[in-house]
Structure formats: C-alpha cells, structure tokens
Amino acid sequence: MNYIIFLVTLVFSVQVTSAESDLIETQPDLPSEKKVIGSDEIRPYELSRIPDSPFGDKVKKGYELMTNSQSMRDKYVFNDQNCSNCHLGSGRVSNAAPMGASFFAYPAYRAKNKHINSYQERIQGCFRYSMNGVMPEDNSDVLVAFSAYAYWLGTTTLYNIYDLDLPVPEITDKQLLAGGKVQDFPFHPDLKAELDKAGSTTESRARMPGRGYPKISKPKLEPDYERGKVVFNKHCAACHGADGQGHEVAGIKSLPPLWGDNSYNWGAGMHKFKTAASFIYENMPLGKSIQLSTQQAWDVAVYMNSHERPQDPRFKNSVAETKKLYHSKGSAYGEKVNGVVLGSTPLDQHHRK
Numbered sequence: 001m002n003y004i005i006f007l008v009t010l011v012f013s014v015q016v017t018s019a020e021s022d023l024i025e026t027q028p029d030l031p032s033e034k035k036v037i038g039s040d041e042i043r044p045y046e047l048s049r050i051p052d053s054p055f056g057d058k059v060k061k062g063y064e065l066m067t068n069s070q071s072m073r074d075k076y077v078f079n080d081q082n083c084s085n086c087h088l089g090s091g092r093v094s095n096a097a098p099m100g101a102s103f104f105a106y107p108a109y110r111a112k113n114k115h116i117n118s119y120q121e122r123i124q125g126c127f128r129y130s131m132n133g134v135m136p137e138d139n140s141d142v143l144v145a146f147s148a149y150a151y152w153l154g155t156t157t158l159y160n161i162y163d164l165d166l167p168v169p170e171i172t173d174k175q176l177l178a179g180g181k182v183q184d185f186p187f188h189p190d191l192k193a194e195l196d197k198a199g200s201t202t203e204s205r206a207r208m209p210g211r212g213y214p215k216i217s218k219p220k221l222e223p224d225y226e227r228g229k230v231v232f233n234k235h236c237a238a239c240h241g242a243d244g245q246g247h248e249v250a251g252i253k254s255l256p257p258l259w260g261d262n263s264y265n266w267g268a269g270m271h272k273f274k275t276a277a278s279f280i281y282e283n284m285p286l287g288k289s290i291q292l293s294t295q296q297a298w299d300v301a302v303y304m305n306s307h308e309r310p311q312d313p314r315f316k317n318s319v320a321e322t323k324k325l326y327h328s329k330g331s332a333y334g335e336k337v338n339g340v341v342l343g344s345t346p347l348d349q350h351h352r353k
Contacts, residue, residue, distance in 0.1 A: 033207070035214035035282070040094050042210045045156035047090075055148065055170040062149025065142065066090050066099070069131065070252070076142065079132040079310070080246060080253040080262035086130065086270060088283055092153060094210025096283050099146075100153030101211035106179030108206070119147050119179030129268035132310045139177060147176035154180060155187070157208070162194040181206050213278035219298040223273060225337065228303025231296045235285055236304075244307065255286075259307035266312035266333050266343055273330045276301035306332040308342055319343040 050059045065072065067090050069082040084090050091099030106119040113125070120143040124135035136142040155168045166188050175186070181202045187195065195205075233242065239255045240246055245262070247255040257263045269275050281290065281297035292300070312333065316322050319341060323334035333343050 033212060033215050035095060036209040039209035042094050042157055042208070043160055044092055044098075044100050044153040045159070049156070050152065051167070053170075058145050058148035058176075059152045060149075061141075061145035062147070062152075063090060065145055066149065072133075072142070075134070076127050076136050077131045077133045079257075079264065081131055081256050081264060083126070083131075085256045086279070088286075091150070093283075095212075095214050096279070097212055098153065098157075098210055099150040100155075100157045101208040103147070103150035103154040104180040104202075104208060105206040105211065106181055108179075108181060118177060119150070120177040122179075123147070128313055130264045130270065132263075132265045132268075139173070144173050144176055147173075147179075151176055151180065154208075155191075158187075158191060158195075158205075162191065162198075164188075164190060164194065166190055213275065214282050216274070216278040216281050216297060217294055219295045221295060223277075223298040223302040225299075225303050225306055227296075228299035228301070231292065231300040232303050235292065235296075236300065239286065244304070258304050259309050261310065263309050265310035266331075267314055267326070271305050271309065271331060271333070273298065273301050273305060273332075276305055302332070306335075306337045306342065308340070308345060311343065 047063065050056045050063075066083045066087065069077050069084075070080070086097055087093075087099055088096035091097070094101075102122070103119060106122050107116050109115065110117050110122075110125075113121075117125075120138065123143055123146050127133045127135050151171070152168050158164075159166055169186055169188055171186055183202060185202075232240075232244075236258075240258050243260075244258040245260055246253045246257040253262070264270050270279070277294075277297045277300075280301055281292060281294060285291055312322055312326060314322065314326055316325055319334045322343070323331075327333045335342055
C-alpha cells in the first residue's frame with residue numbers, strides 16, 4: 001500500500017504552456033490533472049455499509065439525489081440531467097469527478113465567483129450551471145444530504161487506502177456544509193494517526209488521486225467541428241441520439257442530452273472544450289473507458305459544445321460582453337458556427353422561478 005499512500009500525500013502542480021492556453025479556460029471548474037497509476041483502484045466503501053441511523057439517512061438521501069436528480073425537477077433542476085451524468089457511478093468512480101475527493105477540496109477559492117467557496121456553495125454552483133437550475137437555499141436539507149454523501153464517500157475512500165475498517169464519525173451539518181479542507185478536521189483517531197504518519201495535509205488530501213478528470217494532452221491538430229461530427233456519429237449517437245438529445249425510456253431520459261434546451265447551460269464547466277475532452281477521453285463511450293484517441297476526444301468535444309444551449313446565467317447585456325467577462329478561447333460561446341453566433345439565440349431557461 002506504500003505507493004498509494006505516496007499518491008495521497010503527493011501535491012500536483014499543473015502548468016499550462018502559452019500554446020495550450022489558447023485551448024482552455026484559465027480556471028477550469030473541475031481539476032484537470034495527470035492520471036496517476038493506481039488511482040482507479042481507490043474506492044469508497046460499498047453503499048450497503050451506509051449505517052441505518054439519522055446520519056446514514058442523510059447519506060442515503062444524498063445518494064438518491066445524485067442518481068435521480070430529476071426528483072428535484074421544476075424546483076432546483078430545469079433540464080434533463082442527473083448529477084451522475086458527470087459524476088459517474090453515483091459519484092463513486094475515480095477519474096470521473098468522484099464526490100468523495102471533492103469534499104476534501106473545499107473550502108477553496110474559485111475564480112468563477114472570486115471568493116472562497118464552502119462545499120455547499122460549490123454544490124449550489126452545479127445546480128445553477130450544470131442543472132440549468134435554481135440554487136438550493138443555504139443550509140437546506142438538499143445541500144446537507146449531498147455533503148453528507150460526499151463526506152461518507154471521501155472518508156471511506158481514505159479508510160480503504162490505509163487498510164482501515166472503521167465507522168464514519170457523525171459530524172455536524174455545519175461541518176458537512178463547510179467541507180473537509182480544514183485544519184483539525186474531526187477524523188476518526190485511527191485514521192488521523194495514519195494520516196499524520198504519512199505526512200498528509202489538507203492540501204495533499206485536496207489533490208486526492210482520481211479527483212476530477214485526468215489531464216488530457218493537447219491535440220496534434222487544431223480541434224475540428226467536422227471531424228468531431230464523424231466521431232460523434234460513430235461513437236456517441238447510439239446513446240445520445242443523432243440529434244444529441246439523449247435516450248428516453250418510459251418518459252425518463254436514461255442518457256442525457258448534450259446540447260439544446262435540456263442540456264447544461266453556457267456557464268457549466270462541461271461546455272469548455274478541455275473539460276469535455278478530458279471527460280470524454282477517460283470515460284466515454286460509457287463503460288468502455290479509453291476507446292478514443294486524444295485527437296478524437298478533442299474533436300468531438302468541440303463538435304458537442306458548438307451547439308446552442310441555455311444562456312449563461314451571468315449574462316451581461318450582450319453575448320460579446322458576457323464572452324469577454326466569463327469565456328476564453330476554449331469555448332464556442334459567442335463564436336459563429338454554421339452561420340449562427342452561439343449564445344445570441346439563447347434557449348429558454350424554462351420554468352425558472
């Protein structure tokens with residue numbers, strides 16, 4: 001297990017060359033780091049081990065909301081997405097934005113809103129952008145449930161790394177909503193002893209291997225819409241439909257739309273070419289893992305994210321001004337594609353209250 005302990009205590013630094021910076025946002029919402037050998041072995045406890053207790057009920061509720069976010073439709077969610085569409089395996093899969101790793105990354109500063117965010121604020125942002133929705137109220141049961149689930153996943157992942165079999169300490173809602181990147185976090189004493197022995201810090205835990213989507217190398221060729229369309233039709237359309245609107249069973253979208261009225265909006269991290277390419281390369285087609293080349297992942301990310309979708313909630317007066325304030329060259333927002341300036345005919349952020 002020594003190599004895994006080393007992974008947990010390692011702090012990564014991601015440097016972007018000037019050539020690469022033309023392709024990406026300067027501050028991606030989700031971490032994009034080099035994949036670490038063995039990170040796919042880092043797993044939390046099985047869900048069957050969630051305790052039957054008031055605290056366990058919060059954890060279970062968080063799991064339910066992750067997998068069936070549509071249960072919050074027309075209150076907090078206003079598209080056809082579920083949280084588990086981006087956080088695969090109900091937020092349990094390494095290198096697919098696992099929720100457990102994210103818990104120990106907050107509180108943290110985010111350039112997106114220019115202040116230090118608690119964990120509940122980070123979740124609220126997902127509702128606003130990825131779910132094209134309304135942020136749950138501060139300290140609401142919904143945010144407590146998400147935070148409890150992420151805390152349970154993150155803590156039991158650490159238990160498995162250090163070969164421990166322990167109960168998860170019940171912490172207050174206030175601690176859950178703040179996040180785990182704090183000094184003197186109330187770990188189980190046996191886990192704290194192992195962390196101290198390994199020299200683990202709040203910073204190294206925030207960079208837990210498997211967090212986010214692994215960093216993808218830049219493509220040899222400039223990403224191309226037409227090549228991406230070919231990749232999409234061959235590898236993606238079977239699940240997401242030739243029109244990109246997903247797959248529906250019994251009136252429920254079992255596979256999500258990738259653009260259009262019921263997809264994530266122009267403010268979501270997934271609309272960025274690099275974020276989408278990293279996710280696609282590592283995790284798509286679903287269940288097949290790495291099947292596409294780096295070039296194909298970039299190309300199809302550009303194709304997917306060069307379609308209209310709901311407006312950025314931060315919209316300021318015009319597409320040009322909004323683009324200048326919030327979007328870099330790594331986004332199609334405000335660019336002319338097939339004769340249309342994307343974002344200029346924004347789809348309805350329907351049912352918003």
